[in-house]
Amino acid sequence: MRGVAKACALAGVSVCALLGSSTTARAIGDNDSQAPSSSKGSGDRSGSTLTASATATHIKVTQIGGGASGRSAKPLAPVDPNWRPPACWYEPVAAPQGLKDAVDRLKKGGDLVPVTPTLSWGEELMVDHYEKGKAESGSGDGYTNYNLGKDGRFWRGVINKNRENDPESAVCERTLFWQNAGTLPDDKHAPTPDVLAAYAYGRINVPSTRVELKPAAKSTVNAPTWVWLDKGTFKEVRVRAELADAGVWAQTMAKPVALHLDPGTEEAKTLPASGNCGINDDGSIGTPYTKGDAGKTPPCGITYLRASNGQPYKLKASITWQISWEGSGGAKGDLPDGTFETAQDMTVQEIQAVNR
Structure with a gap:
């Protein structure tokens, strides 16, 4: 994870800040009308803007059979005391236009843009890396004009709200990165079916x-x-x-x-x-x-x-x-x-x- 001091040094006149995992921040806009609505409590859509915390997720959970609701509904306790659901994972958070819109708002004095669950960048870093294609240490090669016209999305880490104070939740700190449509990141914290299955376990x-x-x-x-x-x-x-x-x-x-x-x-x-x-x-x-x-x-x-x-x-x-x-x-x-x-x-x- 890039430290605050290093990120601010790279930003120059730009402003940057480290956000605690429980702090609500203005996340990246998303103009894709096909994006799924977030699960209850994970965020709020207003037009093309998603306001969300580091624990916001687009994973939609639906109980499709059996179970209980209201006061009679109780969660299960795993028999294995050492088993825990995933602490964090990566998922798509913005289409190219959505990222551009977020940076445009930033240029007009808007909020910083979260690039990991805990780290936000100011204008100069965002423009250099995602608009002008400048490589940043620890973030890989840059992007030209926010990858507008390409088929895919920008991804970042999401923290499981039930484990946000767990040190393991700090491992999904890759800076906002591009992933082509129809593919998953080559990363052990990618949202593979087994990760979603374990996430659903906690919703039974x-x-x-x-x-x-x-x-x-x-x-x-x-x-x-x-x-x-x-x-x-x-x-x-x-x-x-x-x-x-x-x-x-x-x-x-x-x-x-x-x-x-x-x-x-x-x-x-x-x-x-x-x-x-x-x-x-x-x-x-x-x-x-x-x-x-x-x-x-x-x-x-x-x-x-x-x-x-x-x-x-x-x-x-x-x-x-x-x-x-x-x-x-x-x-x-x-x-x-x-x-x-x-x-x-x-x-x-x-x-x-x-x-x-």
Whole structure:
């Protein structure tokens, strides 16, 4: 990344500034009416001008199947604690005319032009490099008249807003560069389908439904507590992430595969012993308790061996979601499983009783 002092020295009488990643700045204008609208919270279009922060992205995210909304919508936590979505990537931000318009505004006293997520250039550097074709140290050869008439776009880095304070987000600092239409940068931070799939992972919302219990909240020692979820409660969730300007997309799928029970005490036995209750073919988990099931062993449940003695046990139920993806060009793969956990109070009494 070019430092502030070096950039200002190169600028001469020009003005330059380093913008913090959370600082809102006037970004590059874009006259291409085919450009996709930015996702919610990423920026605002007014005519041919895009006002955006360093975390603004043109990646459009759409939930196309399953999932939840409102208060019932909850994000997944990756099973692998070391896995994280991409901290930053490159994407197209301006057509040639859009870049020229931004510099023209700068010449009239407008805002500096962001050339990386954190660095903006003043008039002299912008004119020399993007209009007059002058090479700049660390930025490669210059461009003639903003590449007007050529088919392609200028690209720069974008920071994942969920990781903007992560040091890894500082690696996408290539100065605003040209990329021909229909091609992706030869860079490990290019927005390839796997990058979009990982980005979509963080936008998956699953329902926070509590498991059904019998007895509902009060059990007895050595009597099994039945646990189940009705069919259709959990369905496959599909989230699509698309960067239309780059011709890249990915669809990330989350499929519920198991319910894991943690009784909240070592003085208990789970059924099955692993605590993992599989998903039935109809989408249900376990079997609902019905009258006459007393004395039977539930396919999914818990038997408490000691009373809770006034302090309820915290029964934890976590759904495991298997994550896979497919994308443009026939790409596909898997991502770490995700989980969502809920907790319920369970009071266990000593009196032996039969469920009715």
